[in-house]
Amino acid sequence: MKFAVIVFPGSNCDRDMYHAVKEVLGEEADLLWYENSNLENYDAILIPGGFSYGDYLRCGAVAATSDVMKQVREHAERGKPVLGVCNGFQILTESGLLPGAFMRNQNVSFMCHQEELVVENNETVFTSGYEKGEIVRFPIAHGEGNYFCDEEALQQLKANNQIVFTYKNNPNGSVSDIAGIMNKEGNVLGLMPHPERAMEAILGSDDGMKLFKSLVENWRKTYVTNA
Amino acid sequence: MKKVTVYITLKAGVLDPQGKAIQESLTALGYEGVTDTRVGKVIELNMEDGPDLEVRIKDMCNKLLANPVMEDYRFEVEEAVQA
Numbered sequence: 001m002k003f004a005v006i007v008f009p010g011s012n013c014d015r016d017m018y019h020a021v022k023e024v025l026g027e028e029a030d031l032l033w034y035e036n037s038n039l040e041n042y043d044a045i046l047i048p049g050g051f052s053y054g055d056y057l058r059c060g061a062v063a064a065t066s067d068v069m070k071q072v073r074e075h076a077e078r079g080k081p082v083l084g085v086c087n088g089f090q091i092l093t094e095s096g097l098l099p100g101a102f103m104r105n106q107n108v109s110f111m112c113h114q115e116e117l118v119v120e121n122n123e124t125v126f127t128s129g130y131e132k133g134e135i136v137r138f139p140i141a142h143g144e145g146n147y148f149c150d151e152e153a154l155q156q157l158k159a160n161n162q163i164v165f166t167y168k169n170n171p172n173g174s175v176s177d178i179a180g181i182m183n184k185e186g187n188v189l190g191l192m193p194h195p196e197r198a199m200e201a202i203l204g205s206d207d208g209m210k211l212f213k214s215l216v217e218n219w220r221k222t223y224v225t226n227a
Numbered sequence: 228m229k230k231v232t233v234y235i236t237l238k239a240g241v242l243d244p245q246g247k248a249i250q251e252s253l254t255a256l257g258y259e260g261v262t263d264t265r266v267g268k269v270i271e272l273n274m275e276d277g278p279d280l281e282v283r284i285k286d287m288c289n290k291l292l293a294n295p296v297m298e299d300y301r302f303e304v305e306e307a308v309q310a
Binding site for chain 1: 243247248292294
């Protein structure tokens, strides 16, 4: 499986994402500078965390207007998987690929520590390797992870089973403890905590492994006939 | 040329963590009687005038300057002062 990791000016989790899929999982992966990139030959797009464009205006707002995000939209419309983590999630909401928006954490502080998450939906290409209700530990590292959407949008998310991960102990004030959501079609996932930083037990947790493994296994089942 | 000033604020009912922190600081400084503090943004634009000026401003606000999910905007238009 071939992954593209998009690098914006100010991305800083791009190497972690690349390391997770390339070194830990042993899949093909490229780091792609956002300018003049071509996503056509990639099976999955990873949008990493960081502070694209210095978080100017709103987190992810400027990156969302880039040409490469038009390509990400086309890629998503073809049903191919897209994963945005942290700033990547913010870019996905700003570009309208996922509903909602992000505000400053309720305590107005940047937070960087492990959080326990609950797997709310394990019937997705990203989470089929988890049990429903399983508790996983991923690190968070954000100042603006306070997910917001209005009541109507929240009811939609619930009705369509789009809430994939919630915080066990909500650290940032997110509506309904939301840590990760997907689109209705189920191929675009945004996640505030960092599964790519939870790939090796020696670094604190390897609970992120199942996420990337689920994605690869589901892709093989669909696209590789002899799998 | 017109000078356009866009004011962006969080929607009514959306909790403003920055505003709340500032409010607490004001109280700590002894300024009682401030009942609500909300933080917004001001963006100043110099734009070419035209019959579609307002349409263009609204379009820019909805697509980039404000996030309609959580923010409201309003704007004022005046003659640009030539430098």
